[in-house]
Amino acid sequence: MTQSSAPGKIILFGEHAVVYGRPALAVPVVQVHADVDVSDAARAGVWIDAPGVDLHAELNTLPSDHPIASVINNLFFLSHVSPFPNLGIEITSTIPVASGLGSGAAVTVALTRALSSHLNYAMTDEEINAFTYEIEKLHHGTPSGIDNTVVTHARPVYFVKGQPIETFKVAEPFTMVIADTGIPAPTKESVGAVRKLWEADKVQWEKVFDEVEEISFAARRVIEEGWIKMLGALMDENHTLLQQMTVSSPELDHLVEAARNAGALGAKLSGGGRGGNMIALVEPETAERVSVVLKDAGAQNTIIAQIS
Ligand code: PMV
Numbered sequence: 001m002t003q004s005s006a007p008g009k010i011i012l013f014g015e016h017a018v019v020y021g022r023p024a025l026a027v028p029v030v031q032v033h034a035d036v037d038v039s040d041a042a043r044a045g046v047w048i049d050a051p052g053v054d055l056h057a058e059l060n061t062l063p064s065d066h067p068i069a070s071v072i073n074n075l076f077f078l079s080h081v082s083p084f085p086n087l088g089i090e091i092t093s094t095i096p097v098a099s100g101l102g103s104g105a106a107v108t109v110a111l112t113r114a115l116s117s118h119l120n121y122a123m124t125d126e127e128i129n130a131f132t133y134e135i136e137k138l139h140h141g142t143p144s145g146i147d148n149t150v151v152t153h154a155r156p157v158y159f160v161k162g163q164p165i166e167t168f169k170v171a172e173p174f175t176m177v178i179a180d181t182g183i184p185a186p187t188k189e190s191v192g193a194v195r196k197l198w199e200a201d202k203v204q205w206e207k208v209f210d211e212v213e214e215i216s217f218a219a220r221r222v223i224e225e226g227w228i229k230m231l232g233a234l235m236d237e238n239h240t241l242l243q244q245m246t247v248s249s250p251e252l253d254h255l256v257e258a259a260r261n262a263g264a265l266g267a268k269l270s271g272g273g274r275g276g277n278m279i280a281l282v283e284p285e286t287a288e289r290v291s292v293v294l295k296d297a298g299a300q301n302t303i304i305a306q307i308s
Contacts, residue, residue, distance in 0.1 A: 001039040004113035008032040008095040009102035009150040010178060010270045010279055010305070013219045013238050014159075016194050016245055017212035018144045020205075023160045025168070025219055026150040029178065029305045034093035034106035036114040041088040046072060050091040050107075067104065067138050071111050074131070079121035089115070096301065098184040100271020104140075105147040108132045128152050129165075141188045156307075158220055171226030173308035177259065177280045177290045178270070181251040182300030185275030190247045193274075197245065205245075212241050232266025232281050239268035247273030251298065256280075258297035262290045 007028040014024025041047060046059035048068060055068070062069035068091070076084055091111065095103035109132050116123045123131070132148035146159045155167045198205040215238050222230045239256055242248055248256075252269045259267040259280035267280040282290050291302040 002114045002118035003037050004110045005033050005035045006106040006109035014216040017209040020209045022209050022213040023216045027156045027307050028154045032095040034110045036110040037090040038114045038118040039088045041086040046087045048089045079119045100276035102147045105151040108135045109151050174228045175284045176305045178303040179294040179299035180301040183275030187272035190272040190274045235266035235268040262293035
């Protein structure tokens, strides 16, 4: 049996603007993860079991553009395996789906690592990252590549589309409460909505993206210096700009407000928006309280994450 695991992720700053070449900061969230076991099977075929998404199927019965089928078929092709092996593939994940925590990328990375290793087909992290990016395109259309990069490398990433990976250091660990609105929100749609705005008035939206860029520059410095208290105000500013991009929602705004009122140092939506998750920066001793307040305010689920 060959096993692999990949973490979830949150975008701290810069979502959407990153699609237009501005930097974004993302960090792994190890409290949630996708796990894959690949084993040789006695029966013929490649049997996939992913109870979280109610998938129990033989590979050939899946549409060829299915993200999981594409990973497996492409890896068979790349590794020149012949004949196709009989396998059992078990996929589990504690990462909520379609909520901005990188569940798709994490499943692909864990599956790619486990299967390539089971097939004795060595892949570097860079190859896994590039491969996962191709698969991400099936989920998101035109993703910037931030999810696959942070999930593959499992380190804080300062991401600029098309540039070599740049990690950054977290001088002082800090605590985030992540709260899920419970509203699934396909990233493709919110990215498409921002694109429409941008196409209608490029000058205006380029200025907004420049403002986000300033926030991301400042946030990186603040995190690298360990001036964590200054991060909250930057999150609040970034949230306001995301509201202008129309990617917040009443539910996200409500949770952001509730977190701030409960003593969070700052809060914003994280990821594609319109649903999915928000994040709140908290002092470690107020994390539990903010988490309870967020649940009372309608969050379906909360995660307290140490970012280091
Ligand atoms: O919803 P998520 O966490 O997959 O993040 C999407 C981030 C965007 O900037 C909105 C899109 C992208 O591809 O970077």
